[in-house]
Amino acid sequence: MVDATISAPASRQMARPQSSLRKTMQRKSTIAFLMALPLILMIVILVLYPAIFSIHLAMLNKSMERFVGWNNFTFLFGRQTFWMVVQQSCVFAITAVLFKAIIGFIVAHFVHNIPSKGQRKWRGMLLVPWVIPPAMSCLAWLWLFDPSYSAFNWVLALFGVGPIPWTGDANWARFSVILVNIWIGAPFFMIMYLAALKSVPDQLYEAAKIDGASWWQVIWFITLPMMRNIIAITALFSLIVTFANFDIVRVLTAGGPIDMTHVFATWSFRVGIEGGDLPLGATVSLFMVPILSVAAIFILRDITKRGSEV
Amino acid sequence: MANVSAIATDLPVARPKYGSMNRDRIWALRWSYFFLVLFAIFFLLPPIYMLITSLKTSAEISAATNPWWVFNPTLDNYKELLTSNSYLTYFRNSAIVSVVVVSITMLISVPAAFALARMKFWGSATLATGVFLTYLIPETLLFIPLFKMFAIFNEWTGIALINRWWVLLILYPTLTVPFCTWIMIGYFASIPKELDEAALIDGATWMQTLTKIFIPVALPGLIAATIFAFTVSWAQFLYPLAFTTSADQLVLPVGIITSLIKGDVFNWGQIMTGALLGAAPPLIIYAFLMDYYIAGLTAGATKG
Known part of the structure; x- marks a missing residue:
């Protein structure tokens, strides 16, 4: 239908060449291209170009005058802090995503369990951590973890448990940043899993009940397989966001004590912006690419697979 | 669900007018609410603590009294x-x-x-x-x-x-x-x-x-x-x-x-x-x- 209206004026183009520009401007694909042009320009100039530019940047020396090839990379491989950052980033991302997924799954089940009248209210309350800007809620956590005035330690002292150095000791600081990440991220999983739970047909549960399935069998053989797609894609999304996380570690520990809690993002900020060595900072952040692209490929595969199913 | 029903059968029948299915359901509900309250406390604690602290004077904060209560609320x-x-x-x-x-x-x-x-x-x-x-x-x-x-x-x-x-x-x-x-x-x-x-x-x-x-x-x-x-x-x-x-x-x-x-x-x-x-x-x-x-x-x- 639409194509017909376009091809008709095209045949008359020969007769009036002076209006060919106008005719081109009226073609559907031209209009569409123009409508998408700001988007294309933005992606190319502010995302694609910087991404490629950072590879070039990573191969310059500190004053950015000389090309040094892979020197920045080999320099990092020789530094102990770098390997600590690699380890901490992976532990941080994997542990946090795992617990976010588990807690999100459990909470989603409880919300799904109660009468639908009250679900809205509970869902609304439980999503609050996700809504508060992370930098602001991390300030609250920082205050809760305060070395001398920690409100948690005050409660623990009532039970005779000694003061815990929440952000002072390396292992406790690692635990704290992961805990805060779980606190912020678990509600997102809860919302996604709740939506997925609601899409499982009731007949399956009824059939399982008649067959005498236990609650564990119901979850293992019905709920989990039906939710597999959402679970996978939410976890992958979260893995990307958590792995590249900056706000939480920056506000809570700023990488300390003695660089023990740095992840890639905070360390590249410390090295690149605060330390004034932009090439080295770019090199550090480039090490996020392999893991991010693996996650991205899996997400994309899932999206295109579902696209072709529909 | 299994452990929930086990608990339910141990207890004396409180409301005889419900069938066993319903009794399971009620206990599942109670457990759900119990855990939801626990999770809600965990999720809402920091914002509530923000509010509590924001109502305190500097003197009260540094006095290290009960951090979970405001004794002299102020704006x-x-x-x-x-x-x-x-x-x-x-x-x-x-x-x-x-x-x-x-x-x-x-x-x-x-x-x-x-x-x-x-x-x-x-x-x-x-x-x-x-x-x-x-x-x-x-x-x-x-x-x-x-x-x-x-x-x-x-x-x-x-x-x-x-x-x-x-x-x-x-x-x-x-x-x-x-x-x-x-x-x-x-x-x-x-x-x-x-x-x-x-x-x-x-x-x-x-x-x-x-x-x-x-x-x-x-x-x-x-x-x-x-x-x-x-x-x-x-x-x-x-x-x-x-x-x-x-x-x-x-x-x-x-x-x-x-x-x-x-x-x-x-x-x-x-x-x-x-x-x-x-x-x-x-x-x-x-x-x-x-x-x-x-x-x-x-x-x-x-x-x-």
């Missing part, structure tokens, strides 16, 4: 912050940046989503995938090359972009546009084709089809995308931290962290007040438009 922290010039500057900067970024985002992403969803052109499928991939590129990967690019731009043209609040207007759309375009593609694609075909037959231009049909029909999606763009630009922390430094150029998250935390003197009453007021706009939007907020949240993975 002094709020008065002080809402009359302090620097805090109001941060708030104003944040508000201007967020509102302008939302407008820019909508102007870029809605026409682009329409073009990608309805008017196929050469490379449009690739572009749609590209938009999605862009959404997956975190800002922590881009801030250093962008910093250097802006420095080079300054050398070439003499226009300083670093340490100007409006540089955020250029940066934030890279975070908001890809996702908004992506979910708008999903919403637009779900509109029946007959609708725009009918409009085109009646002689509507593509622009008219978009503004008179697609935008009104996909309004819920548009609201969800707007909320997303607003909350992302309000909460963004890395870009303003890296690109702005002068006190009058800061936005809220960075302003609170850099100016209220002076050296080792933490004025926690004011910090918590500032953080709570800074968290208020997204929370208010969320309270009134929760369903749109959640629709936008789930749309990223379920649509498209």
Whole structure:
């Protein structure tokens, strides 16, 4: 239908060449291209170009005058802090995503369990951590973890448990940043899993009940397989966001004590912006690419697979 | 369910009028509520503690009395912050940046989503995938090359972009546009084709089809995308931290962290007040438009 209206004026183009520009401007694909042009320009100039530019940047020396090839990379491989950052980033991302997924799954089940009248209210309350800007809620956590005035330690002292150095000791600081990440991220999983739970047909549960399935069998053989797609894609999304996380570690520990809690993002900020060595900072952040692209490929595969199913 | 029913059978029958199925159900419900309350306490603890601390005087905070109770509630922290010039500057900067970024985002992403969803052109499928991939590129990967690019731009043209609040207007759309375009593609694609075909037959231009049909029909999606763009630009922390430094150029998250935390003197009453007021706009939007907020949240993975 639409194509017909376009091809008709095209045949008359020969007769009036002076209006060919106008005719081109009226073609559907031209209009569409123009409508998408700001988007294309933005992606190319502010995302694609910087991404490629950072590879070039990573191969310059500190004053950015000389090309040094892979020197920045080999320099990092020789530094102990770098390997600590690699380890901490992976532990941080994997542990946090795992617990976010588990807690999100459990909470989603409880919300799904109660009468639908009250679900809205509970869902609304439980999503609050996700809504508060992370930098602001991390300030609250920082205050809760305060070395001398920690409100948690005050409660623990009532039970005779000694003061815990929440952000002072390396292992406790690692635990704290992961805990805060779980606190912020678990509600997102809860919302996604709740939506997925609601899409499982009731007949399956009824059939399982008649067959005498236990609650564990119901979850293992019905709920989990039906939710597999959402679970996978939410976890992958979260893995990307958590792995590249900056706000939480920056506000809570700023990488300390003695660089023990740095992840890639905070360390590249410390090295690149605060330390004034932009090439080295770019090199550090480039090490996020392999893991991010693996996650991205899996997400994309899932999206295109579902696209072709529909 | 098994352990729940075990507990239920051990107990004397409290309400004989219910059958056993119902009794299981009641216990499952009670356990659900019990754990929901526990989780709600865990999830709401920090914001509540923010509120508690914001109502305290500095003297009460440093006296180290029960931190979970306010003995002498006062609104002094709020008065002080809402009359302090620097805090109001941060708030104003944040508000201007967020509102302008939302407008820019909508102007870029809605026409682009329409073009990608309805008017196929050469490379449009690739572009749609590209938009999605862009959404997956975190800002922590881009801030250093962008910093250097802006420095080079300054050398070439003499226009300083670093340490100007409006540089955020250029940066934030890279975070908001890809996702908004992506979910708008999903919403637009779900509109029946007959609708725009009918409009085109009646002689509507593509622009008219978009503004008179697609935008009104996909309004819920548009609201969800707007909320997303607003909350992302309000909460963004890395870009303003890296690109702005002068006190009058800061936005809220960075302003609170850099100016209220002076050296080792933490004025926690004011910090918590500032953080709570800074968290208020997204929370208010969320309270009134929760369903749109959640629709936008789930749309990223379920649509498209």
